[in-house]
Amino acid sequence: xxxxxxxxxxxxxxxxxxxxxxxxxxxxxxxxxxxxxxxxxxxxxxxxxxxxxxxxxxxxxxxxxxxxxxxxxxxxxxxxxxxxxxxxxxxxxxxxxxxxxxxxxxxxxxxxxxxxxxxxxxxxxxxxxxxxxxxxxxxxxxxxxxxxxxxxxxxxxxxxxxxxxxxxxxxxxxxxxxxxxxxxxxxxxxxxxxxxxxxxxxxxxxxxxxxxxxxxxxxxxxxxxxxxxxxxxxxxxxxxxxxxxxxxxxxxxxxxxxxxxxxxxxxxxxxxxxxxxxxxxxxxxxxxxxxxxxxxxxxxx
Numbered sequence: 001x002x003x004x005x006x007x008x009x010x011x012x013x014x015x016x017x018x019x020x021x022x023x024x025x026x027x028x029x030x031x032x033x034x035x036x037x038x039x040x041x042x043x044x045x046x047x048x049x050x051x052x053x054x055x056x057x058x059x060x061x062x063x064x065x066x067x068x069x070x071x072x073x074x075x076x077x078x079x080x081x082x083x084x085x086x087x088x089x090x091x092x093x094x095x096x097x098x099x100x101x102x103x104x105x106x107x108x109x110x111x112x113x114x115x116x117x118x119x120x121x122x123x124x125x126x127x128x129x130x131x132x133x134x135x136x137x138x139x140x141x142x143x144x145x146x147x148x149x150x151x152x153x154x155x156x157x158x159x160x161x162x163x164x165x166x167x168x169x170x171x172x173x174x175x176x177x178x179x180x181x182x183x184x185x186x187x188x189x190x191x192x193x194x195x196x197x198x199x200x201x202x203x204x205x206x207x208x209x210x211x212x213x214x215x216x217x218x219x220x221x222x223x224x225x226x227x228x229x230x231x232x233x234x235x236x237x238x239x240x241x242x243x244x245x246x247x248x249x250x251x252x253x254x255x256x257x258x259x260x261x262x263x264x265x266x267x268x269x270x271x272x273x274x275x276x277x278x279x280x281x282x283x284x285x286x287x288x289x290x291x292x293x294x295x296x297x298x299x300x301x
Contacts, residue, residue: 131180
């Protein structure tokens with residue numbers, strides 16, 4: 001099992017993330033700027049004694065993941081939308097990752113109920129020794145029971161200190177995943193569903209990359225690039241970050257130029273926005289769990 005101080009950090013991060021998730025649900029309304037949601041979520045995490053583990057995602061309709069407002073974003077919540085809020089808090093590098101879906105269209109409420117039921121059943125089946133693929137089968141069955149289709153190429157993920165995606169994955173479909181869950185593992189469990197007639201897969205929109213992480217050191221000629229990369233490494237380590245968080249490190253034009261060079265040199269790498277392949281609406285729900293001797297503890301409930 002985890003050391004006492006490690007467990008307490010995970011639990012504190014989970015409490016913060018849970019509180020902020022509730023706040024986020026209340027601020028999702030038609031016409032609200034997406035950048036306001038991102039900023040308010042991230043600032044609330046900081047005000048409660050944590051730090052954002054990654055930029056707040058505000059994923060609307062067919063966007064499944066990785067939309068976090070860039071600098072100067074003018075996008076707003078559209079009418080009758082299905083909005084996913086995916087947020088993370090970290091305490092000393094120990095992460096709580098959670099997500100919720102807000103429906104502004106009564107006709108889409110069944111998608112929210114279906115994905116939440118899938119998450120609940122997945123969590124109930126996590127215990128030492130169970131195969132990750134068996135959990136995926138539970139998720140798929142729950143989603144199909146509501147008349148929807150799981151997103152087959154998205155999955156939950158194991159987490160360790162300062163690392164958001166590592167080790168084992170928890171699929172959202174059967175027939176994938178043959179590793180076994182172990183006591184002390186920490187997972188973000190996150191079902192995604194879409195309409196039955198959809199392809200049920202996501203594809204990358206390479207034109208839209210708003211989240212990055214440190215990838216590698218490289219000999220850089222520009223002092224500004226060296227300074228910016230040093231800040232990124234010290235502030236975020238290997239966790240994802242937003243360019244919005246670097247405003248003020250360098251003057252705007254110098255920031256743009258230095259950041260673009262870091263991307264070209266692959267010192268930092270990006271997470272493209274992910275959209276459902278056939279343009280169908282997607283719903284998501286997510287909790288972080290710590291596997292215990294007899295089951296699991298949900299840190300973000």
